[in-house]
Amino acid sequence: xNSMSTQRVEGGAFSLPNVLTYCxxxxxxxxxxxxxxxAILQGGLWLRLAALAIFIAAGITxxxxxxxxxxxxxxSRLGRMLDPIADKxxxxxxxxxxxxxxxxxxxxxFAAIIILCREILVSGLREFLAELxxxxxxxxxxxxKTTLQLVAIGxxxxxxxxxxxLPHSFLEWRWRYGDEPLPLTTSIGxxxxxxxxxxTLYTGWDYFRAGLRHIIDE
Numbered sequence: 277x278n279s280m281s282t283q284r285v286e287g288g289a290f291s292l293p294n295v296l297t298y299c300x301x302x303x304x305x306x307x308x309x310x311x312x313x314x315a316i317l318q319g320g321l322w323l324r325l326a327a328l329a330i331f332i333a334a335g336i337t338x339x340x341x342x343x344x345x346x347x348x349x350x351x352s353r354l355g356r357m358l359d360p361i362a363d364k365x366x367x368x369x370x371x372x373x374x375x376x377x378x379x380x381x382x383x384x385x386f387a388a389i390i391i392l393c394r395e396i397l398v399s400g401l402r403e404f405l406a407e408l409x410x411x412x413x414x415x416x417x418x419x420x421k422t423t424l425q426l427v428a429i430g431x432x433x434x435x436x437x438x439x440x441x442l443p444h445s446f447l448e449w450r451w452r453y454g455d456e457p458l459p460l461t462t463s464i465g466x467x468x469x470x471x472x473x474x475x476t477l478y479t480g481w482d483y484f485r486a487g488l489r490h491i492i493d494e
Contacts, residue, residue: 296341300341303331307370309328311324311374315373316374316377322437324433333431355476363422371391374432387469397480428472429469435465
């Protein structure tokens with residue numbers, strides 16, 4: 277009886293995995309504030325590095341909340357609900373801010389649109405299937421997709437600031453993007469963003485196909 281009570285407490289709202297998820301949600305306004313201050317209010321490039329540091333810390337919590345939940349038996353319904361929401365809030369807010377300051381522009385905007393539309397589609401599908409008491413598990417490929425999105429956004433957040441503080445010998449390779457030369461770090465971020473957008477389409481279709489079977493049966 278005592279062990280069962282302890283398990284309920286450990287898996288509760290203030291278990292370590294859930295606290296890490298809360299921290300990831302709280303990181304969203306901090307990252308947005310740093311980016312807004314730097315891009316819109318013309319703050320220093322150090323603000324982009326601050327945003328990148330907060331973003332990396334938030335990404336690390338994404339790994340450890342799931343790890344601790346499984347290892348310590350602290351999985352909970354609240355954690356399963358909030359974990360994907362925290363990821364989507366972080367990714368969506370960063371993509372919008374990166375589009376606002378034109379780090380993402382031109383054709384690369386379509387990669388961001390694909391990612392955002394997929395997240396809305398899957399969220400709506402999950403909500404519908406929840407009413408049918410049907411669970412759609414997260415696939416391993418979808419987890420890799422999320423990881424790749426976070427890495428791509430990390431490169432894009434660093435972008436100009438990372439290139440500015442790197443030795444110039446690292447910046448000899450550049451390609452042209454529109455009318456302006458594009459820094460190395462941002463170039464890598466955009467390539468990764470497109471790869472993650474392709475994975476997003478594939479995993480989104482998998483979820484939609486699985487959900488469609490339940491919709492037809494219903």
